[in-house]
Ligand SMILES: O=C(O)c1ccc(O)c(O)c1
């Protein structure tokens with residue numbers, strides 16, 4: 001399927017946009033008229049530039065306030081259209097998007113609208129151009145795709161067809177069911193996702209759209225309808241987003257392409273899964289070439305977390321890990337890399353023995369530079385990632401050492417795929433000189449519960465899509481909570497089996513600790529690592545005895561707690577004494593506490609216990625932690 005993107009979706013001048021679009025390997029563009037009107041470039045130059053870059057101008061857009069107008073205004077619009085047709089011919093662009101009329105002068109007369117569009121199509125036909133009619137969600141009389149389709153059918157002109165845009169349909173909670181029956185009159189498909197918001201629809205549409213896979217619309221169901229209609233391209237993105245328009249366009253263009261590849265893969269998968277009697281699904285699959293990425297890998301959890309350190313930090317962080325109940329478990333055979341272990345948790349301290357660790361440390365000081373994910377198909381995981389536009393990472397390996405399929409996550413962290421068949425320590429047996437396991441069980445921290453990643457605002461959507469498309473994780477609801485210096489937005493991403501959990505945090509305020517740490521780590525940094533205990537209160541008691549300093553929690557919190565939940569008074573006092581936070585959902589309870597930050601870095605550790613099927617991350621308690629951290633600085 002040809003892939004296209006509207007120029008409005010990216011930052012920069014028109015020249016920059018075209019280069020970024022071509023570099024991300026799109027086939028074509030929708031030319032957003034204001035981008036051309038403001039460009040110091042003639043139509044002939046534009047066409048030449050697109051030719052040179054291998055791009056086709058698929059659509060010229062938008063042509064506004066056309067249908068259902070009083071005669072004088074209609075005639076002016078026809079004259080204007082001729083000028084735009086001249087331009088389209090010069091650009092080699094075959095189609096113009098007419099969006100439904102928003103003018104107060106528009107008449108509520110579908111027949112008139114159809115007749116006027118017929119005349120426009122007749123003029124377009126003389127030049128072999130085509131007209132696509134799109135319902136804007138805020139059109140004065142036409143705002144649903146079915147109304148636009150009704151008018152297109154009444155107009156009945158071969159050069160007039162329907163354009164659908166997932167934003168307008170999903171934002172009105174309208175159903176895409178039936179688009180499949182539009183057939184060859186479906187002239188163009190614009191895809192956009194968006195977070196669900198209670199905003200006025202125009203503001204939502206013009207500022208908060210995002211790429212498929214980054215929001216909460218059923219973009220897969222929508223595009224499936226288009227494919228079932230027999231539509232074979234271009235598949236195009238039209239994304240009005242304030243953050244994207246302020247972010248380097250090369251990065252956004254990569255996300256854009258990843259989103260389309262993911263979308264095609266998802267629709268393909270659905271059609272392939274359709275029951276045998278669904279002949280239309282089989283026909284749709286045959287008539288299109290939809291991208292076919294390797295399947296989403298199954299993950300069994302996090303094999304290890306690797307920190308970039310220098311000698312001093314190897315010493316200090318190692319010391320902190322020991323107080324947290326980890327024991328020194330071994331040294332790498334050929335590199336300045338050590339392993340600490342507790343329960344099933346493996347933490348690796350890398351003294352810049354690999355390029356990724358060196359780069360990360362020099363930019364950000366001590367920080368997480370890599371993750372190992374356990375999967376039964378490491379090569380498949382790598383192939384899916386690279387098919388979806390992730391860069392591979394080739395770590396230097398010594399003779400006889402394990403070579404792990406690896407990729408670079410957005411922002412530079414390395415993700416290794418570790419064969420689950422190696423078991424919990426198989427990987428390390430090969431590459432490390434291991435010490436005998438400490439027998440005391442440490443502090444009872446048994447596994448990695450989740451990893452929280454701090455992101456600058458321009459990185460959040462990128463990570464949501466990366467997690468969803470490359471790693472196959474689903475997004476939970478975004479929650480917002482208050483830091484003393486701004487709001488934090490947090491989205492949990494997890495696989496269906498809940499073996500891999502990442503929490504993506506972002507703050508629009510530059511004054512929050514979280515935002516400052518994210519900024520300091522180049523936009524993406526692991527902010528905290530949560531270890532799970534089967535008995536958190538006992539673990540906390542052992543950690544405190546070992547001298548671990550937890551973020552203190554206000555007494556006022558514990559006075560409030562029993563007013564929110566029905567809790568045994570003695571239990572509340574145990575929480576208070578331990579400084580442990582508590583949350584409850586219909587599925588279960590969550591107990592958690594935080595260590596103070598590791599000196600000279602942005603990260604800290606969380607200690608958690610899930611009871612029942614609690615599926616969140618204690619977001620309601622985050623303000624208690626953040627306020628406490630802020631007050632600590634004032635004391
Ligand atoms: O916001 C707009 O005006 C606008 C214009 C053209 C489109 O295709 C669209 O979806 C929205």
Ligand SMILES: [Mg+2]
Nearest residue numbers: 134165190238
């Ligand atoms: Mg549109």
